Amino acid sequence: MGNRGMEELIPLVNRLQDTLSSVGESASLHLPQIAVVGGQSAGKSSVLENFVGRDFLPRGSGIVTRRPLILQLLNGNTEYGEFLHCKGKKFTDFDEIRKEIETETRRLTGSNKAISPIPINLRIYSPNVLNLTLVDLPGITKVPVGDQPADIEYQVRDMIMQYICKENCLILAVTPANTDLANSDALKLAKDVDPQGLRTIGVITKLDLMDAGTDAREILENRLLPLRRGYIGVVNRSQKDIDGKKDIQEALEAEKKFFLSHLAYKHMAQTMGTPYLQRILNQQLTNHIRDTLPAFRSHLQSQLLALNKEAEEYGQFNPDDPTRRTKTLLKLVQRLAVDFEKLIEGSGDRVDTVNLSGGARINRIFHERFPYELVKIESDERKLRREINYAIRNIHGVRTGLFTPDMAFEAIVKKEISRLQGPCTKFIDLVTQELITTVHQCINKLSSFPKLRDETERIVTSEIREHESKCREQVLLLIDIQLAYINTKHEDFIGFTNVQQAYSQSNKKTVPGIAGNQGVAPPSSLIVIRKGWLTISNIGIMKGGAREYWFILSAESLSWFKDDEEKEKKYMLPLDNLKLRDVEKGFMSSKFVFAIFNTELRNVYKDYKCLELACNSQEELDSWKASLLRAGVYPERVAVDGQGNGTPENFTDPQLERQVETIRNLVDSYMSIIYKTIRDLMPKTIMHLMINSVKEFISSELLAQLYALGECSVLMDESPEQQQHRVEVLSKHAALKEALAVIGEISTSTCTTPLPPPVDSSWIQPSSLNPPKHSGRPVIRGHAPPAPRVPHTGHNASPAGFQRLAVQHSRAPTSVPRRHPPAIPKVK
Template identity: 30%
Template sequence: MKLKMDHKLFDRLRSDEDQRKLVDKLREIGLDQYVELPQIAVMGDTSSGKSSLLSAISGVSFPSADQLTTRCPTQLILTNADTFRGNVRLVRFQVDNESSTGENLFDTGEDKEALTCLGDVPGAITKLTKKLVDEGQYISDDQIVVEMSGPELPNLTLTDLPGLVRTVGDHEDENIIPRVRNMVNRYMSQERTIIIAVVPANVDMHNTEILQAAQEADPNGTRTIAVVTKVDLVDAGAEQAVHDLLLNKKKKMHLGYHAVKCRSQRELTKGTTIEKGISNEIAFFGKHEYWRRLPTELWGVLELSGRLVTILQDNIRRSLPKVISEINARLAVAQKEVSRIGVPLESLGAQRQQLGKWDQRLYEELDKLRQRALRSRLEEAFPPANAHGLVSLTDVARTLGGVSVGQFTLSSVDREALEMEIALQAYLDVASHRFVDVVPMKLNGMILCSFFREMESEFLSITTDKKVGELLQESDGEAARRQHLLDRINTLEKAKCVIESSVPMPAPFY
């Protein structure tokens, strides 16, 4: 059943949070392999303060040891709830050249670990990260998914990407640099991805690699928000330029800028808690000569969380109708392609059916050849002017006209008999010529029919059991292609069921 493409369909969801949960369910079943889903991705250089920002938003102290910095995408699914519960799991990745996003994430269920409190998260992430490193994946496309519900958490889903790097250590693979860039570009290029570009305030922000990449992927700046970190490290005298940037006066972007001051490395070393860090941030912006003049909605982690929730909700609201449309379109294409490929030739019935099709096709092709050959001989025997091959009245009249009966005077009965005799003689003269032409042609037709029967017999004689087996042997590529399409259809059908079960139907009228 085709999902109705109705822009008011999702108005029946009880809240924006229901829409976010729906998107998370669609992502969980793997729909993002084939259809882009709305999301928020956090990107920046390795030293941009990205991890501290995510820690402040989620309440989780992410691993910061040099050997265990972010090495793969980490998705955070946060939900506000009365009590805490959560889990961490690993989602494997493989390249899919036929998908719209170029990616294929599938949940193997391995390494799924339940969480009892926020304090369990760092250890679980470290364990999975170490597993990837032990596998030789210094940078991995596999994804760690952290799903948490708790009283201090916002209703927000976002994905943290490995930081862009310019140099590698002595014993590290140089391919890390292009691999991270390719990963970041893959996320940036998706039109339904909101880009959080994290840039430190103590560098030339206009020339940072992450902002340049974001501008290439999002030239109009409609889906990029720049989060400016480390504002406490801005050089004296440079504050006004940063202040104007935060007010979106320079390098304008539709979603604008936001300033934060997360825990510094010194505070992390001292063991400053996330809560204390947020308290210090509020005090800093409230007292600073320049930053206190900023509108309150443009600074602070708490305000940023609220902005991101709104941005994600708007993105989901705009994208869901298009997602439904793409599900229907891609499902129709996949079903048509599977129908063209046909069923696997594994069962005896399928093999008989295929042999029957080949036999019918062979007969039809041979019959076409036979008809073409006969038509060619007919055209040679009967040129277009008289191709009908029949005795025409014109021919008879011409023959009659050439007959003279002299000056005899006959009775009416004799005259009629003579005229009939002459007419019959004329008809026989013309018909005999036609018959002489037809007889060789008939013989040629019989010879052609005999030739094609012999050719058909010889063709069938070579179709031994071995040959038939070879013909019925399906290529690995064809079988893999069918299985890929069946997997795609299965996922798209699941997505339809998830949507239909998530969207309440209107009450019937009685």
Template identity: 35%
Template sequence: MTCLCPFLKYIEVQIRELILKHISNPNSIILAVTAANTDMATSEALKVAREVDPDGRRTLAVVTKLDLMDAGTDAMDVLMGRVIPVKLGLIGVVNRSQLDINNKKSVADAIRDEHAFLQKKYPSLANRNGTKYLARTLNRLLMHHIRECLPELKTRINVLAAQYQSLLSSYGQPVEDQSATLLQLITKFAAEYCHTIEGTAKYIETAELCGGARICYIFHETFGRTLESVDPLGGLNTIDILTAIRNATGPRPSLFVPEVSFELLVKRQVKRLEEPSLRCVELVHEEMQRIIQHCSNYSTQELLRFPKLHDAIVEVVTSLLRKRLPITNEMVHNLVAIELAYINTKHPDFADACGVMNNNIEESRRNRMRELPATVPRDKAPGAVPQGDQDGTGNWRGMLKKGDEGAPGSGPASPHKGHAVNLLDVPVPVARKLSSREQRDCEVIERLIKSYFLIVRKNIQDSVPKAVMHFLVNHVKDSLQSELVGQLYKSGLLNDLLTESEDMAQRRKEAADMLEALQKASHVIAEIRETHLW
């Protein structure tokens, strides 16, 4: 006996949890059954009912075994509702005993005997008690309760039906024509991929930039700002410039600043634009790869039915992007190489900048000459340019002359503008400060480099996005469908590519069954609206 106690306790807990699970639903009606020959105040059924329905609005009390009460007692107070406070009422019944069941007493005979007992024992309450009255009452309560819950139930059923209909549509129907189905899926994927780039996709991201919008951001924000952050003179200092000037003059001192020194230095600076340009290509390539996943998640859910086809499409698009990447990189590399191939000092913007700079230098020289004492000859003044050295053309080469080249060294370098290495890895000996002409020559070269660098940077900032669009984005967009058809639309691949995942058929059946049940429920609700309640 002791061994059975834990088991019985477990059974009791399980039964209680099962009952509470059902009667806790606010849409349910609670039928609390209590024997008339027990104390109503300790009824377990009523106690549990009060836990979830303290006001008794959903509880109908049923009193059984009226015929088994002790002699001299009756259930009049209970049947009149004076003992049990419930809103839906209280009905007494007399069921068949175990002996009646063993003797195979029919239900009809039991109901007849019940009615006779109620007429004899409770004549004033006989019409409001009994099994027949209980059945009619429950039916009426159920119909009224359904009518009250009908609007909300109908709304919930319609929402669920729409959800399962959409889910079933995403699973698709079993494939009958494999060729048509494969071509349709390939065409839809290619179209959605292109629409995502063009910004006309059906599913638009709201959390982050995607597709063509991100590519535009890369071109004009990421790439543009990166180029603008590149210092035209980054990595150069005065020692580098002066070394380049001296190396370009050869063994003989020069009267003019050699043009080749400017070309050597400006090419070195222009070369620095290649790395951010190639990085721009890489970022666009990564976004083109991300678009594949975007289309798979939002636009072509049918592909989830066919995992092998999905993987094959991803592989084809990835391969196409991989093939276009080195071609685009080569073009971007050539754009920078084109700028390095010919330093166009006759460029209109550069010529204008040189003219303004030469005028400023000449004006500065004249101002210094005016400030000299009268005893100092003007052709001996620091920074003066002898009259015979001018070429009369107004060209920057004719305006710039070397200083005292007989001096063996230069002074301390100006502060670095970036990490750099001397042009020939041979530092200029520092023996004295720069002469005024040396300082002037270095400043002129810096201004020329900056002026020309800005022109080239503007060209690169405009041409690189165009090259990326032509060689990568537009080429992939225009050739994607033909590439997919050529690689995948083959008779030998149909069966393999259109093989559904293992659980797809089961999920489709479950969704179809649920949709059918919801449609039947909707039909039942429609019939209830037409039912006349007594």
């Protein structure tokens, strides 16, 4: 088998056709084949019946062929037919074959002349045929008839294009001679997908029905609308002959006499007729298979590689074997644990470059969202000072206090610490939601087993909620611990002695209340904190409208450039006295917007009081806010004003005013310590009590809880969709392996028959200096129009085929054809 000659290529491709029929239409369309294309009543069916020598195709008016018919002709000693959907049944009566085609067509399309792209596979063995594979397609129609769909024209066109657009498909364009060739639907479709005419073979039918005094000589000599592979004329039986049951062998004899006796065709009678067409198709299909088989092998191998892993998994699962079910359950839970850990901890394999994974999103919550939520705690400076004032007065009572009471400091600090419960609780909620989303992403891979997926989701979600509750209790306990004891001996606490000195040395931008209150150290002014694209969205249309710029944020300024090359700077905005606030998203806008404004009511940019900057996503917005926070630009009503005292209470007692200022600065210093502690402990607490615990539960306890349900066999029941998908994958995998095995039996290195030379197209490019070279024996071909005389180095052609052409070569060239054909590549 490994040294098989090329003459057996077509039978082997027929085996591929049968093998891949279980794969689906998409794969079988890549097989080398010949598609028969033509209008209604163009004579397609008659040509195919002439090949077989029998009447076996449905006939009638309108669309008769309503499903593609894959016709495999195989030379054999006996004559019978086989359908792929009736395996093992031989049809020796060809009338029965016609009835079976009609029955199978109606089974899918009904009786309303509708069409279906699902093919019918018919194999015919006969001593009268050459090995050939053709696809008979529905005739091209224009107007729906009866109860046909209104878009029947487009349905037929789409079905035809599915076949002929493949490079592996030769196109047999059938056109009746009694119509204008320029209006041929078949040639037009072929021209759309094969503009060079490399894959198209023209067949001209009904030559005997042309008007008196007219002929198709110019067409058959390939001079009117030239094709690389030329045209072949045939004469089929008329409707009267068919109704009169005229024998096809008699019709073939009549066809031969017609060409020999017709004045316009007798010089080319040897290259016309159904027998010659069948030989040419056999020869050209064989060569085409040889040329396209390597690419087809690569196509099958790529499909097989894509299915290997999935098919291996399905092959190990036997729904009727309890042991296999248990083993599959164990593997699925183990894979779930590995996938969850990779999404949380990060992994270098199969990196998602489109979306952030669970671990990356949680990291963003840790280091961007949570610090920003702390900053967003509204601290009304006027209200805070009033509270300090009242606390001092209430502690002194009727007496006039000489010293600043530390009890007022402790009362205010405890109140500020209690306010941390809101951001901390929101922090836990955000992480919990990301954990549940990540678990769902992993559990969705269990969709093949709906009950297993549902139970796993219920168990893991319950576990997350349980750990969330424990984590929430622990976080509230941390806040209670901070409330239990105010440590004024902390090494970072400014203390009463240094409070006045620290306050006097503060500046407008980085007063201790700001830098310390949020636990954010001011970065160096030389450090670039962030770069990225932002859109300035509040510029009017008259001034250019919204524009996107490249922004650079440093510790001292916010600059923007025309593009990311950073050559053309548009503006540099100092960060002094700047704050930011959220801007509500517009109804029709897809952008996420925040605004920057000046606390002293100065213009921020040109004549604009604020600068509205837009991002493409919420993640990008949160990241920019966190970066501005690092640069010292805080949300509205968080940072104190330039003097650090907002709109102060009207004091009449200078001593009381001094005491309020002292406690205010002590509160800022101590809360700086609290913020730093909370920012450090919160991610650690959540990581320990939630994330690591859930990860450990999935890897070590989930399987035990699934077993504890006592329904392991029920858990592993497949959904009907999954059962069908598994069967399809395994069938497709087996078919692809068998197809590659079939191709492996073919050796393209040995040829027992010489390859036919390509159609002579040198006349199409008169400027070409390289004549086509002939390999092997000369083969009789259709005449091409005259061409300039050029040297010829090939073998001498036989007089029967080229006498007329040789005489024409000795004369001057004739006029140029009416339509220039497309450029043809040189043939080696």
